[in-house]
Amino acid sequence: MSYLQGPEINADFSAADIQGCAKLVSPCHGKVTSLNQHPRAMVKDGFFGPGLCFLPHGYQFFSPATGVIEYMTPCCHRINIKTHRGLKLHIEFAINTETLMSTGFKPKVEQGQQVKAGQLLFEFDLAYLKSELDDLTSFLTITNGDKLTAIYPCYHQVRAKDDALLYYRI
Numbered sequence: 252m253s254y255l256q257g258p259e260i261n262a263d264f265s266a267a268d269i270q271g272c273a274k275l276v277s278p279c280h281g282k283v284t285s286l287n288q289h290p291r292a293m294v295k296d297g298f299f300g301p302g303l304c305f306l307p308h309g310y311q312f313f314s315p316a317t318g319v320i321e322y323m324t325p326c327c328h329r330i331n332i333k334t335h336r337g338l339k340l341h342i343e344f345a346i347n348t349e350t351l352m353s354t355g356f357k358p359k360v361e362q363g364q365q366v367k368a369g370q371l372l373f374e375f376d377l378a379y380l381k382s383e384l385d386d387l388t389s390f391l392t393i394t395n396g397d398k399l400t401a402i403y404p405c406y407h408q409v410r411a412k413d414d415a416l417l418y419y420r421i
Contacts, residue, residue, distance in 0.1 A: 306387055341393075391416065
């Protein structure tokens, strides 16, 4: 079953395809893959909207867009950002992170705060998380993806703040 509403994900694209598109910057170093790679069926089937998975590396997590932190759990594992372009981003960091009761995370922003693309949201202890969690697969979705006409994800290794996570057209 697919809940996905919005444009088709276009993984094969050219420079001409993304001309005039806006982008979300990579929130962390890591490997980006299809949402189909997520182990949870609701995520895989698009319940939270179109998006992608990433396997984080490093120790810092940045905002993928300029906007407002509408929701952020104390343990930083779930963040909702409303971008300045009106997109609603839903980010979940790793699987079962809430069981750690905030251990391994240092928040750098608060709910309600304005953020810029590339601004540090939190730091994480990757070695600790790897030792305590079975799976670090994380995801970013656009919960109002029906507003988009095109999504071009960047399925490869990315560097935080430097590389695009995905391109989109409204």
